Amino acid sequence: DTxxxxxxxxxxxxxxxxxxxxxxxNLGHDTMYWYKQDSKKFLKIMFSYNNKELxxxxxxxxxFSPKSPDKAHLNLHINSLELGDSAVYFCASSxxxxxxxxxxxxxxxxxxxxx
Amino acid sequence: xxxxxxxPQALSIQEGENATMNCSYKTSINNLQWxxxxxxxxxxxxxxxxxxEREKHSGRLRVTLDTSKKSSSLLITASRAADTASYFCAxxxxxxxxTFGRGTSLIVHP
Numbered sequence: 001d002t003x004x005x006x007x008x009x010x011x012x013x014x015x016x017x018x019x020x021x022x023x024x025x026n027l028g029h030d031t032m033y034w035y036k037q038d039s040k041k042f043l044k045i046m047f048s049y050n051n052k053e054l055x056x057x058x059x060x061x062x063x064f065s066p067k068s069p070d071k072a073h074l075n076l077h078i079n080s081l082e083l084g085d086s087a088v089y090f091c092a093s094s095x096x097x098x099x100x101x102x103x104x105x106x107x108x109x110x111x112x113x114x115x
Numbered sequence: 116x117x118x119x120x121x122x123p124q125a126l127s128i129q130e131g132e133n134a135t136m137n138c139s140y141k142t143s144i145n146n147l148q149w150x151x152x153x154x155x156x157x158x159x160x161x162x163x164x165x166x167x168e169r170e171k172h173s174g175r176l177r178v179t180l181d182t183s184k185k186s187s188s189l190l191i192t193a194s195r196a197a198d199t200a201s202y203f204c205a206x207x208x209x210x211x212x213x214t215f216g217r218g219t220s221l222i223v224h225p
Contacts, residue, residue: 004157033212040217041217041218041220042215042216042217043203043215043218044215045212045213045215048212056212090157090158092157102148102163102205102213103148103160104148104150104158104205104213105160106157106159107157108156108157109155109156109157
């Protein structure tokens with residue numbers, strides 16, 4: 001059973017389109033994250049949700065909107081896609097924020113290519 | 116802002132040799148973690164070291180933490196071709212959200 005699963009794995013689209021990436025975790029974790037990995041492999045935090053509440057948004061454009069219908073799901077919706085949005089997006093989860101145990105469980109990534 | 120910086124950016128060694136990667140950071144941390152990423156895959160947690168610890172071991176992995184120098188090192192002993200991957204350090208500060216760098220790309224030649 002996959003612990004953190006995200007779909008689609010690959011996404012190719014045109015500039016200006018709107019797209020979504022879905023993420024689900026079956027670990028019973030309270031906190032979920034979205035990270036963006038650029039072409040130089042730099043991994044940057046975008047959002048973190050704890051028990052469906054947004055707790056951080058690291059200067060991400062408001063074209064990006066996370067949606068969490070329940071604590072097992074954290075979807076990422078992107079409006080008006082730009083060339084610079086091309087990257088690999090990783091969903092992750094952890095047991096509890098604030099305990100310092102910190103271990104993240106990552107999905108396999110969704111590679112977004114904007115043409 | 117970026118917290119952890121891995122060094123070197125790339126490392127190429129022969130099977131059986133040891134591989135050492137370093138991570139430097141700028142502000143005080145609660146803990147530091149190391150992750151591994153195989154090509155085209157997600158990151159996998161390797162080891163966590165807390166700010167009051169100086170050294171931890173896990174199998175062929177040895178991690179050290181020097182909070183006075185704000186640096187950590189990951190040593191992989193007796194490397195194998197299967198160790199070929201990118202290795203990332205992640206630091207946790209007050210928000211407890213792990214912050215990553217760009218990683219070290221390790222190639223182990225058989």
